[in-house]
Amino acid sequence: MKSDKISEAVVRRLPIYLRYLSGLQRREVATVSSQELGQKLDLNPAQIRKDLAYFGDFGRKGIGYDVAYLIEKIRHILNLDQQINVVLIGAGNLGQALSNYNMYLKENLKIVAVFDAYGPKVGTLINSLKVQPMEELSTTIQQHNIRIGIITVPEHEAQQVADKLVEAGIGAILNFAPIILRTPANVRVHAADFTTDMISLAYYLDNGKEDLDDAKQSNTEVDH
Numbered sequence: 001m002k003s004d005k006i007s008e009a010v011v012r013r014l015p016i017y018l019r020y021l022s023g024l025q026r027r028e029v030a031t032v033s034s035q036e037l038g039q040k041l042d043l044n045p046a047q048i049r050k051d052l053a054y055f056g057d058f059g060r061k062g063i064g065y066d067v068a069y070l071i072e073k074i075r076h077i078l079n080l081d082q083q084i085n086v087v088l089i090g091a092g093n094l095g096q097a098l099s100n101y102n103m104y105l106k107e108n109l110k111i112v113a114v115f116d117a118y119g120p121k122v123g124t125l126i127n128s129l130k131v132q133p134m135e136e137l138s139t140t141i142q143q144h145n146i147r148i149g150i151i152t153v154p155e156h157e158a159q160q161v162a163d164k165l166v167e168a169g170i171g172a173i174l175n176f177a178p179i180i181l182r183t184p185a186n187v188r189v190h191a192a193d194f195t196t197d198m199i200s201l202a203y204y205l206d207n208g209k210e211d212l213d214d215a216k217q218s219n220t221e222v223d224h
């Protein structure tokens with residue numbers, strides 16, 4: 001069953017389930033309980049059961065979930081039972097690192113083309129892909145049925161690159177540039193924001209200490 005009504009929170013958890021389950025499958029583990037998933041993934045088992053119930057009732061009491069079946073279901077829901085071609089724009093430091101990091105291959109998501117606007121970069125090889133000029137973007141996207149675009153260009157270039165991707169028919173964008181992209185409602189944009197993550201993490205350095213102090217304080221209060 002594929003439902004349009006799956007919440008974003010659930011969709012975000014599915015890859016986490018999938019990664020853990022794939023590890024189990026590699027170790028030839030056949031079944032897993034929601035308790036184990038909860039423990040390993042730091043999630044509430046009831047939440048996990050609820051998430052997985054969206055896709056039909058395929059957990060069995062006392063036995064748990066069939067790992068291979070669950071993987072198949074989740075991959076289907078995430079559209080990963082087919083190869084999804086990805087294009088990357090901006091073959092700089094980050095773009096090269098992402099192209100070289102082949103996590104995408106594991107899950108049928110594959111960067112199949114890399115583009116850059118800077119002449120000397122065009123024609124160079126990154127992970128066996130030849131960097132292409134922007135003029136070829138639209139044709140390549142259509143030829144290879146590319147569905148997702150990754151943007152790793154400087155901030156001030158990102159919107160116009162996004163516009164080109166949208167014009168070429170791309171339906172989803174992973175944006176690494178530190179700006180909010182404006183796209184039509186039918187184009188999904190996810191932002192990968194290293195800097196804001198780091199900055200908010202810095203906050204917790206001190207806040208974490210306070211939290212610990214609070215916890216200690218309340219423990220002491222209870223003891224008394």
Ligand SMILES: NC(=O)c1ccc[n+]([C@@H]2O[C@H](COP(=O)([O-])OP(=O)(O)OC[C@H]3O[C@@H](n4cnc5c(N)ncnc54)[C@H](O)[C@@H]3O)[C@@H](O)[C@H]2O)c1
Pocket residue numbers: 089090091092093094095115116117118121134151152153154155157161175176177178192193194195
């Ligand atoms: N989100 C994150 O976690 C994170 C981390 C580091 C960098 N960034 C961001 O990622 C982007 C890239 O960073 P970088 O360090 O790789 O930069 P970089 O300068 O090394 O690379 C940018 C590349 O984009 C190309 N480019 C510029 N304008 C273009 C255009 N209009 N069309 C196509 N290609 C174009 C350049 O020629 C260059 O090769 C920046 O926006 C940066 O702020 C994000």
